[in-house]
Amino acid sequence: MNPPIIELRGIAKRFGPSYDAAARLTRGLAERFGKPPKNETVRAVDGVALTVAKGEVVGLVGESGCGKSTIGRMVAGIMPPTEGQVLFKGQDVTTLTPEASRDARLKVQMIFQDPYASLNPRMRVADIVGEAPLVHGLIRKDEFDSYLDMQLQRAGLDPTFKRRYPHQFSGGQRQRIGIARALAVQPEFLVCDEAVAALDVSIQAQILNLFMDLRRDLDLTYLFISHDLGVVEHLSDRVMIMYLGRIVESARSEEIFAHPNHPYTQALLAEVPRIDTRKRRFTAIKGEIPSPIDPPAGCHFHPRCPHAMPRCSVETPALREIAPGHNSACHLNDQG
Amino acid sequence: MSATLEVRNLRTHFFTRAGVVKAVDDVSFSVGRGEVLGLVGESGSGKSVTGFSIIGLIDPPGRLAGGQILYKGQDLATLTERDMRHLRGNRIAMIFQDPMMTLNPVLRIDTQMIETVQAHAQVSKAEARARSRDALGMVGIPSPEERLNAYPHQFSGGMRQRVAIAIALLHNPDLLIADEPTTALDVTIQAQILAEVQKLATDHGTALIWITHDLSVIAGLADRIAVMYAGRVVETGGASDVLDHPRHPYTHGLIGSVPSRNKRGEKLRQIPGTTPSLLSLPPGCAFRTRCTHATDACVQEPPVSDIAPGHTARCFHPVSA
Known part of the structure; x- marks a missing residue:
């Protein structure tokens, strides 16, 4: 290469928002009276x-x-x-x-x-x-x-x-x-x-x-x-799939379109309208894309994922190599 | 079975200072109960103006310059504004591309929906609210009761586009015109909206006109397709006929230039040139300046010819199937 x-x-x-003097003062006061400042980042x-x-x-x-x-x-x-x-x-x-x-x-x-x-x-x-x-x-x-x-x-x-x-x-x-x-x-x-x-x-x-x-x-x-x-x-030549600020999968182009690994990639590929399909039944990934101000804990995709396990809402999956040149960030890959 | 809507030789022209813009010029098609018609074209092809013409929303300097819009046999073009208002939003509804433009930003959703219900039905406010809630639930908005107050x-x-769809569906229209309603949305959200609309056509028998530039969306949704170019329908037919065996050179070129129809990494087949201005269309076939099949005959206006049952093209030299 x-x-x-x-x-x-x-x-x-x-x-993040930039705070002027007044906003800093009110945030400071709110914190002193036991109200944690709102996360707006x-x-x-x-x-x-x-x-x-x-x-x-x-x-x-x-x-x-x-x-x-x-x-x-x-x-x-x-x-x-x-x-x-x-x-x-x-x-x-x-x-x-x-x-x-x-x-x-x-x-x-x-x-x-x-x-x-x-x-x-x-x-x-x-x-x-x-x-x-x-x-x-x-x-x-x-x-x-x-x-x-x-x-x-x-x-x-x-x-x-x-x-x-x-x-x-x-x-x-x-x-x-x-x-x-x-x-x-x-x-x-x-x-x-x-x-x-x-x-x-x-x-x-x-x-x-x-x-x-x-x-x-x-x-x-x-x-x-x-x-x-x-x-x-x-x-x-190579494709990287992003979801809410993180890369969830990357591989060579042919590989990712032939063998998508991450549930998000799979859903995305299934939903792409193709000119060769006729009168198909549209099904949909459930739910909306969450706000990046308050993303879900663990794997960002877990609230919409059909395969979500308890672990997914706690632990962020790392982007790991699952085949030569093919990386995916999903806990499913850790199971036998 | 008679068609829900039949458009015959529709002409919508805009009389501007620079000249007459023939945005829609001799357009004919029909849609039956529960049928989905895909109206496909690039920007400036007249597909949206066709939609606006049907629902009677053409503003000066534009006006209908000819043709018939037969809704269940009744010509909408000759209706008074008063009669048209009884149909619009009631039997015939439209969804627009940008839901932020169709919803009033300073009114709560319930106000806007109740108003729509009461505009066409003699019901109490509580009843209208209940109907609105059910409509929101039907398009897949979670906790519709609370969301009415948003x-x-x-x-x-x-979600906003779903609200717009829910409003369009309040009176179970017989005809729904959708003008690129998913163009601004993400792929996963688009699929959700398409699923809702598809259900509607099958469950309620609503005739649907889906206006779009995206051939891939229409491939999965439409029963029949009409392709527009420079204000004219250049090809109509069943979805498979048009997409798999396009006969008009424009349709042929358009489908050929979709990336998935080409080998990866190789040059895309492209249509040379750009769409002509509607103010200075060449005489005869408007596509002939970009067409590889064009001959001297194309200086004359080509007639609409039947190529196969239900498959027409407006061309002297149709591409062989």
Whole structure:
């Protein structure tokens, strides 16, 4: 296997409210009079380890609120982790010199879900795509135009459009602008956060094909975050399934779709609508996704799990290897 | 058996300053008792406007520019607003994509539900409340009695959509129009909602029009499918006929571009180009500029032709099955 390009070790991210003076005072008073302060911290990501090797496509799957976007943001360096380390090519990004840290961050770029919200409506395409490479000294001023044309063409856009504003483009074209912007600083690693979720099926296919072409041409590595298992299955080498801030299962793509181990993965795969099924009976995982402010103790999935045992509500199952390269966090695997 | 709803040559046009937008242009289909019709299309294909037209919620500058909407033989397009209000929310109901937009955020659920019950039935408030509670229970909301006193923001997205469905079901409608009701929901929650709706169609004989862009959802739910492109129905037929043997090149391309229909890691088959603007549609077949089968004949409007019993396509050069 190639050396890891990104490695997360014991990453956790918590979001808590910030208290102003008055709120601190009332909380302090309440505590003095014997009322413990209310826990309002969201554990968005809770002890996640993840390695992405050079050239690999890793799919990160989960439902809303499971923390998959937060992981993406921490990998891209947009958000610092509360706990744990982010390693870029084996080095902790927090220990790098300012210059090295800047270079490392340029090498990891992100493509966002909403092609309407992620482009500045008051900037022309030329500036959206060309500003960063110019500022970071990747190109000289006299190279700007030819470099820009090349970047736009690579993302499948007509370079004559470069004087236009984002509102003059369709959703699919905007997503191409976002891709051109990310690639203009010559990254090695792309974090795609639901990058095709907002697009129509026929446009989605065009963008997915573009991702695959770029991977081959530029030797890119992807962390592909999505709730759409069909898309992830098509694109990914390895898949990780998240539930409420934790990774519950990870394996090679073929393996996880053929032999899902964790009850959540099994339920998720069973519920995915497939175009090849006809007039099926829909059955459902019981219950709702719990709030990450107050997740269930032990295994987060136990209140909805058909196989839950007493142990599951007490003890958090560890992510263990159950077959070569296949990890799952479930107590069922401990039984004979 | 006559159909619950039969739409004939429906045209809904929007008369904007930039020109006439033919959002729905000559659309025909029918839905029978207990039948699920999947109305499939990409954004801007006119599928939602078709739904709004049936229930009479088209606002100016849009209006019905032709055609008939026959509900049990009665043309809804000619009804007065007063008569339409007796049907809407009573015999014909609709579920929208975003439940936060359909529920009033400052009123408790019981207020909103009791109002709906009393709008169409002469019953006491206590009776209306009891009916509301039963409706909530039916769509799988735990402890419905207490939840009646809650406000919409106290529900999760999936629960909110269930409340919206419960309201739509209060009068056991004969026809239910669902406009992408699960698009904003997670997979596991979507499956729960689909299970409820499916039960409804079989138990109560409700005719269901399920509007969506997601072919995979429709594959498991629909009896029949109508595919829309640029305001027209380009193909109709039984779910298996359309999905397994698509005849219109657009349907063919759309199904081909679904990732699970392609070999893993290989390039997806894609439809070239983008959906044309409804303001500047090419004459003739609207798909011909993106179509690999297009010939000079396609400059003329292709007629709807029967390809097999119950399977039609609007194309001069249907893909061979």
